[in-house]
Amino acid sequence: MQRASMEPQSFDRVLSSMCTEPHPAARRAAERFLATNPGDPASYPAVADLEAEALEYLGEIAGLPEPHGYIASGGTEANIQAVRAARNLAGGRSESTNIVAAESAHFSFRKATGLVDVELRLVPTVGGKADLEAVESAVDDDTALVVGVAGTTEYGRVDPISDLAEIARSVDARIHVDAAWGGFLLPFTDYEWDFASAKIDSMTIDPHKVGRAAIPAGGFLVRDRAMLDALAVETPYLESASQASLTGTRSGAGVASTVAACEALWPEGYREQYERARKNATWLAEELSGRGFAVVEPELPIVAAETPQELFDALRSAGWRISRTGRGELRVVCMPHVTREILKAFLADFDRYR
Numbered sequence: 001m002q003r004a005s006m007e008p009q010s011f012d013r014v015l016s017s018m019c020t021e022p023h024p025a026a027r028r029a030a031e032r033f034l035a036t037n038p039g040d041p042a043s044y045p046a047v048a049d050l051e052a053e054a055l056e057y058l059g060e061i062a063g064l065p066e067p068h069g070y071i072a073s074g075g076t077e078a079n080i081q082a083v084r085a086a087r088n089l090a091g092g093r094s095e096s097t098n099i100v101a102a103e104s105a106h107f108s109f110r111k112a113t114g115l116v117d118v119e120l121r122l123v124p125t126v127g128g129k130a131d132l133e134a135v136e137s138a139v140d141d142d143t144a145l146v147v148g149v150a151g152t153t154e155y156g157r158v159d160p161i162s163d164l165a166e167i168a169r170s171v172d173a174r175i176h177v178d179a180a181w182g183g184f185l186l187p188f189t190d191y192e193w194d195f196a197s198a199k200i201d202s203m204t205i206d207p208h209k210v211g212r213a214a215i216p217a218g219g220f221l222v223r224d225r226a227m228l229d230a231l232a233v234e235t236p237y238l239e240s241a242s243q244a245s246l247t248g249t250r251s252g253a254g255v256a257s258t259v260a261a262c263e264a265l266w267p268e269g270y271r272e273q274y275e276r277a278r279k280n281a282t283w284l285a286e287e288l289s290g291r292g293f294a295v296v297e298p299e300l301p302i303v304a305a306e307t308p309q310e311l312f313d314a315l316r317s318a319g320w321r322i323s324r325t326g327r328g329e330l331r332v333v334c335m336p337h338v339t340r341e342i343l344k345a346f347l348a349d350f351d352r353y354r
C-alpha cells in the first residue's frame with residue numbers, strides 16, 4: 001500500500017487558499033478543546049461559555065452589540081442556515097419561494113437552495129458587484145432572502161449592502177451578508193458592510209479564514225433571535241431544550257481557537273495583517289501590470305491577472321498552489337501567510353517561465 005505522508009504541507013507556496021496558518025494561541029486552544037462538544041452545552045459548559053465569548057467578539061467585529069448565532073463548521077453551513085431561516089420565516093408563502101443573489105455569490109448558496117428546495121435567482125454583476133437594477137427586477141413577493149457578498153471569493157468585491165437591504169425590505173424579504181472571507185478585513189476599510197451600517201438580518205463571518213482560528217470555525221450571526229429560533233428543533237435526549245445548529249456534535253476546537261485568535265489579534269493584530277495584505281496585493285498587481293498583463297484592480301487583497309495557460313501550468317508544476325477565476329485569470333489571495341518574500345519568489349518563477 002502506498003502510504004500518504006503524515007506531514008501537512010507548508011504554506012510557503014500556497015497562494016490560492018482562503019485559509020491560513022492559525023495563530024499560535026489559536027492552535028494551542030484548538031488542541032486543548034479537541035474533545036469538547038458545544039452542541040451539548042449542558043454536558044460541556046466550559047466550551048459553551050467560550051462560545052458566548054466567541055459570539056461577543058464576532059458581534060463587535062460585525063457591529064452587532066447583542067449578537068445571536070453560533071460557531072458553525074464553516075461558511076457553507078452558515079449560508080445554508082441563513083437560507084433555511086429565511087425560508088422558515090417566510091413559511092406560509094406560496095411554493096415559488098426564491099432567494100436572490102448575484103452570480104458572484106459563493107457556490108454554497110447552490111447547495112443551500114438545493115437542500116431546502118427553493119429557487120436560486122442569480123443576477124449579473126457590474127464591476128464584480130451585484131447589479132442593483134437586476135436585483136430589483138429579480139425580487140418579488142415570493143423572495144424570502146436577498147444575499148449580498150462582502151468580499152467575493154473570486155475578486156474580493158463588496159456588494160452595495162445598504163441598497164440591497166432596501167430592495168429586500170421593499171418586498172418584505174430578509175437580507176443576509178456573506179462576509180465569510182472579508183469579515184476580518186472590512187472593519188479596517190470604509191465599506192458599509194456590517195450590522196451597524198446597514199439594516200441586515202444575518203451574516204456569515206468565518207474565523208477559520210482571515211480570523212486565524214483553526215478549522216473548523218465558521219460564524220453565523222443574526223440580529224434578531226427569532227431567526228435563530230426559526231432553526232431550532234427540540235432535543236429530547238439532551239439537557240438543553242433545543243438546538244439551532246445544523247450539525248449536532250460540533251467542534252469545541254473551532255470555538256476555543258476563535259476566542260484565542262480574537263483575544264490575540266482583535267483589533268490591532270487584524271488591522272496590521274490587513275494593512276500588510278493590502279500593500280502586498282497592490283505591489284503584486286503593479287508588478288504584474290508592469291509586465292504587460294491585464295490585472296483586475298484589487299479592492300480587498302485578491303489579485304487576478306490574465307495569464308497564458310502554459311505559464312499557469314508551469315507555475316503549478318513548480319509547486320505554486322494557484323487557482324483560476326471562472327474567466328480563467330490567475331488568482332492570488334494575499335492571506336496572512338503570504339509574505340512579500342513569498343511573492344518575490346513567486347514573481348521570480350513567473351519571470352522564469354513567461
Ligand SMILES: *Cc1c(COP(=O)(O)O)cnc(C)c1O
Nearest residue numbers: 074075076077106153178180181
Ligand atoms: C469560503 C467562502 C464560503 C464557504 O465557506 P467554507 O468555510 O469553505 O464552507 C462562503 N462564502 C464566501 C464568500 C467564501 O469566501
